[in-house]
Amino acid sequence: MAWLGGFGRLCAVLLAIFSFSFQGASSQLVVSPVGPTLVNALAGSNVTLAVSFTGADDPTVTWLMGDLPVVTWTIGSDVPPDIDEDRKKVLNIEPKGSLTFVNVPLTGYTSNYTFEMTKSGLAKSVTSFTLEVFERIQSVILLTQPEFAIEGRKLFTLQYDMLQGVVQQQMWLFNDIEINSNSQYTVEERSLVIHGPNRRDTGRYTVFLKNPFSSVTTHINVTVLYGPEKPILEALPAQPFYLSGDTLSVSCKAEGFPLPTAKWDFGSQIPDQLNGVLNLTNVQTNQAGTYTCTLVTEQSKEKLQMNIILKVYERPSGNPMCSVQSVNNVNLQYYCMWPGGTPQAVLSFPTLSNTSSGAETFSLTFNASDNLNGKTVTCMADHPVEQNQCSVTASSPMKFLPYVMTRVSSDGKIVVTIECVSEASPEAVVSWSQGSETVAAGTTYQISSNATQLQIRDYNVSNFILQNYTCSCSNPLGSQRREVHLQGPSISDFSLFRNLNGTIVTLTWEVPPTSVVTGFDIQMKGPYLPNKSRSGTQKRGSADVFQTIQQKPGSVRSVDIFFLDPSLTYRFRVIPKALMTEGEPSEVQRIGPGEGLSRAAIAGIAAGIPCSLLFIVLLGIAIYFCFHSDKNKSRQIRYPVSRAVEKAITTQTETTPHILLTGGLKSPPDYNRFNLTPSERSMALPTFVPPAPVRVATTV
Structure with a gap:
């Protein structure tokens, strides 16, 4: 074939010389291709579209790519050819007008090319070429869409893909038999489509690809999947229902290729199973219901489901x-x-x-x-x-006692909460009224979600005093009503307790149930308590009037006062307050030796003098009888005792002399031994404990 191409080019040259020899006689431009007009080129190589012409000197030539001029030049001119700016690296015009492609790219240059030659006074001459650029076919693979051929699907497509190459011819074969387009197959540009694939389409598929520079053959095996078929579900032992604690098994089977796998589901739970068999031991009521068997073909992901209902009977939980x-x-x-x-x-x-x-x-x-x-x-x-x-x-509301609480809100208002709760079945509904008007929730009044609490808010305690509020607790069977009469700040009971040393006292008090109290002033009259001034000196002296020494909130009902002098007299009282409004002070409590004898003390002394004289007389008579009795005993006959007893002498272990007791009286205690202050000696006398008895032997 190479010598035929060389011969063709030689003929073209001879024809050009012959035409040039008779140029003057014909005076007509003649252009002809040198070689074939259909040129195949390998991407990256150099290729030339060769032409020859006769009939004129230095004609103007133009190369067109399709309808687009890409090169224009006058042969023999010193002016460079006019080449399309985007194609200067690839296109090059030869001195005789031929067009050369340098390292021709795969894309962008496959086209029809036209060579036009013109000369003033002569007719235009034209010739055409077709250039196809190819690439060697490499790394061809076959792909399927979808991944698996499934019986019953509408379409199954095989298509090829390759690393590089331009295909000029393709052929598809099934089990080495060529496939042509028909009702079952459609051969497309790069693919083969199988319509309605079935089990008979399982086999070997081949594609053959070719171009002028290479050819490739590739195979793929296709298996058409089917199933799963309709499953069979069975519960053993077969019973219409099961009791709590029974044991049973449920199986699920079906045909298909490949063999489908079975999986049991029970609601959101996946019970234990093996090869599609579900074993239930000690079945409970929460295991009763619909069990679903799902059959899946792993490759095709085809699914088929079927249900079975299990009934398990058991008593309701707990009691009615x-x-x-x-x-x-x-x-x-x-x-x-x-x-x-x-x-x-x-x-x-x-x-x-x-x-x-x-x-x-x-x-x-x-x-x-x-x-x-x-x-x-x-x-x-x-x-x-x-x-x-x-x-x-069912029962009507029972009698109840309202409960009143007082506090101060963050915005400085007095908040009084009244709570009413009455035992009833069904639960009592609580309503509130003031006088004859119903209390409605708002700025002043707030009612809890269950209506058992009413909150009253105001800055002035006088707006609370003498107000009557009524809470009613009712249900369909009856009602109970209680009125609440709010009072100003007051104290209902006040007490004082001191420690043994008299240095600490505890004040306790109570307030009436409906009293509005937000705080208390603890007041004292008497010597100042130890307290250093800013200069570091000890404050001394006493106050003749009550002074506030502590302030406590309305929830407090007791307070401790420290650092008292037991030898001095103190007086205490508590003043209830509602913000800045003070109520009546409590009664005054005193501690200390006092200032002289009170009327009660004088009356006690007057009544005690006759009693003391009578006691002394009785004591003398008793002493006389005791002495007379001892004297008579000493006159009784005394018998000799053994000499061992004579020699037994027991002496006293202490150096202090014995205090002889007569008449069954106890010796008075030694108060100096206790180191008591005079004020403490006014307390109850301690009980005297006599010393242990001592044996004394007397020699007769």
Whole structure:
């Protein structure tokens, strides 16, 4: 084939010389290609579209790529050719007008090319070429869409992909037999489409690709998947229902290729299973329900599901529960609940109705009447496994005592909270009124969500004093009312307690239940308590009037006062306050030796003198009789004793002499031994404990 190409070019040259020899005679431009007009080029190589011409000297030539001029030049001219700016690196015109492509790219240059030659006074001459740029075919692979061929799907496509190359010819084969487009197959530019694939389309598919510079053959094996078929579900032992604690197994099987896998689901749970067999041991009621078997072909992801329902019977959990509620504070609604169980329990109130019943939750509504107040109503709960019951009693509100609390809000208002709670069934509804007007929630009044608490807010305590508020607790069976009369700050009880040494006292007090109190001033009259001034000196002296030494909030009911002198007299009182408004002071409590004898002390002394004289007389008589009795005993006959006893002499272990006791009287205690102050000696005398007895032997 190479020598044929060389011969063609030689003929073209001879024809050009011959045409040039007769140029003057013909006076006509003649252009002809040198070689074939269909030129195949390998990307990256140099290729030339060769031409020859006769009939004129130095004609003007133009190369067109399609309809676009890319090179213009006058042969033999010193002016450089006019080449398209984007193609200067690839296109080059030869001295005789031929067009050369340098390192021709794969894309952008496959096209039809036209060579035009013109000369003034002569007709234009034209010739054409077709250039196709190829690349060697490499690394061809076959792909499928979708990934697997599945029986029953509409389409299955095989298409090829390659690393590089330009395909000029393709051929598809199935089991080495060429495939042509028909009702089953469609051959497209780069793919083969199988319509409605089935099991018979399983086999080997081949694609053959070719261009002028290379050819490639590639194979792929295709397996058409099918199934899963309709599954078979079976529970053993076969029973219409199962009892709690039974053991059973459920199986799931189906045909398909490849063999599908089975998986059991129960709601959101995945029970333990093996090869599509679900084993249930000690089955419980929460395992009853719909079990779903899902069959999956792993490669195709085809799924098929089928359900089986398992019934497990068991009694409802716990015991029935009864309650009664209010409907619009007019009617009574009786409830009975026994949730759970399979099947659900049948509930009824035989004492209220013989015709009505319900399951799991049942209620009956009746007009409130006196015969229902305090009446016990029983709910009967019937279940195949067990019969049970519960009872409820409706009652009107009981008597109650309101509770009053006082505090100060963050914005400086006095907040009085009144709480009313009455025991009742159904729960009592609480309402509030002031006088004859209903209390409505707003800026001054705030009512809790369950209406049991009323909060009253104001800056001035006088707006609380002498106000009457009424709380009413009611249900369909009756009501209870209580009035609350708010008072100003006051003290109802005040007490004082001191420690043994008299250096610390504890003050305690109470306030009336409806008194509005936000704080207390603790006041004292008497010597100043130890307290250093700013200069570091000890403050001394005493106050003749009450002075506030501490301030306590309204919730406090006791306070301790320290660093008291037991030998001095102090007086204390408490003043209740509602913000800046003071109430009546409490009674005054005193501690210390006092200032002289009180009237009560004088009266006690006057009454004690005759009693003391009488006691002294009786004491003398008793001493006389004791002495006379001892003297008579000394005159009695004395018998000799053994010499061993004579020699037994027991002496006293202490050096202090014995205090002889006569008449059964105890010696007075030594108060100096206790180191007591004079004020402490006015306290109750300590009990005297006599020394241990000492044996004394006397020699006769």
